[in-house]
Amino acid sequence: MQLSIIGCGYLGAVHAAAMAELGHTVVGVDVDAHKVAELAAGRAPFFEPGLPEILRSAVASGRLRFSTAMADASAAEVHFLAVGTPQQAGTDAADLSYVDAAFDGLIPHLAPGSLVVGKSTVPVGTAARLAGLLAERAPEASLAWNPEFLREGFAVKDTLQPDRLVYGVAGGAGDAVGRAQAATLDQVYRAAIEAGTPRIVTDYATAELVKVSANAFLATKISFINAMSDIAEATGADVTALADAIGHDARIGRRFLNAGIGFGGGCLPKDIRAFAARAEELGRGEALAFLREMDAINLRQRQRVVDAAVGALGGSAFNRRIAILGVTFKPDSDDVRDSPALDVAVQLKGLGADVIVTDPEGIENARRRHPQLAYTSSTAEALRGAELVVLATEWSEFRALDPAEASALVARPSIIDGRNVLDPARWRAAGWTYRGIGRP
Ligand code: UDX
Helix, strand or coil: EEEEECCHHHHHHHHHHHHHCCCEEEEEEEHHHHHHHHHHHCCCCCCCCCHHHHHHHHHCCCCEEEEEHHHHHCCCCEECCCCCCCCCCCCEEEHHHHHHHHHHHHHHCCCCCCCEEEEECCCHHHHHHHHHHHHHHHCEEEECCCHHHHHHHHHHHHHCCCCCCCCCCCCCCCCHHHHHHHHHHHHHHHHHHHHCCCEEEECCHHHHHHHHHHHHHHHHHHHHHHHHHHHHHHHHCCCHHHHHHHCCCCCCCCCCCCCCCCCCCCHHHHHHHHHHHHHHHCCCCCHHHHHHHHHHHHHHHHHHHHHHHHCCCCCCCCCCEEEEEECCCCCCCCCCCCCCCHHHHHHHHHCCCCEECCCCCCCCEEEEEEHCEECCCCCHHHHHHCCEECCCCCHHHHHHHCCCHHHHHCCHHHHHHHHCCCHHHHHHEEEEEEEECCCC
């Protein structure tokens, strides 16, 4: 099929490359000329395992090209909207200006019968509003909403082999137009459908809500276990053993129950805020008031790590050398958006600490935002002379650190395991003062 992808960030660039990999002919459109040039040369503008390979092969095959001109999308039968919906400055609501601008720009280029498919995470009600605009300005085209659930670090796999496909179609599953839209999307995703991927065809509002409620649930799971870690700390219990034990209950499940410094990234934090803000607009703020609490628990985890660091240094971080291992919001990503690790580093620096940060992929992005921090690409260099080590992002190279080798580098063998990924017994046996999150 002929597809266009409007917006070539994390979501759009991966979607474009993955759709071309499936055999479709794809044009990716973005307003950022530099990004377009990089992608057109087969280079991924961000770190995502597996993306450079499919990008290069798709560009070389001629099935994938990139452009800054919306007119280049005009040949496509299906147009995916994949622009960002960041948090609005000064409020918790989502900023829809990119969605609106992309939609506006696309309308004059829509051929009769073409399908516009929203993938961006939007406040419920957005699809119905855009469908109304389409009916006025391009009545022969139609709109569907097809939320994306990809995780950074697994984005290629999540796009090619999704857990589920959700189509929000015009009029819902029972409507003739909606059924035709679903059939078109089935063609786009034929490979996944043939592999047995579950597919839910529903109305716009449900599709929009599926995405934000999934993220709200995941955020709640993490904040729940982080709240337990606080109680564990007050009682001498071990939150890791607790998570293992409750995780054996299939109704609960062990995944997303890792206590630590908390969640960050370009999705969970802003999505739960935007969802709560939308509920307030709908007069249902009380229903999602708990999400404000999840956000507060999450932010408190960062403060707990900062407080623990100050405590570990005997009450003041001033002029004390602290090594921060990891700065991205999670491993296998170079993304530092709303990263708890970066936040902790900045807070400790603000307390006068001599902070040195290391990360396998995130240094450039972190330096751009916080040039006041010192960075090194070498873990050994970061550890050298440190009076305290904070493991803030669980990259495999940090999990695999040898406590004996590390203790030969530091000034004081004291570590805060902000992700509960190290073996406390092994680190203590090597002479370290080990502190986890909610572990005795
Ligand atoms: C998330 C959703 O998982 C994905 O489905 C959605 O499409 C976009 O948002 P992503 O932002 O890539 O994906 O990150 P995710 O893997 O969900 O991790 C989010 C944050 O939670 C990270 O900071 C991670 O470190 C943290 N986390 C995750 C925990 O603190 N504990 C856990 O047990 C799991």
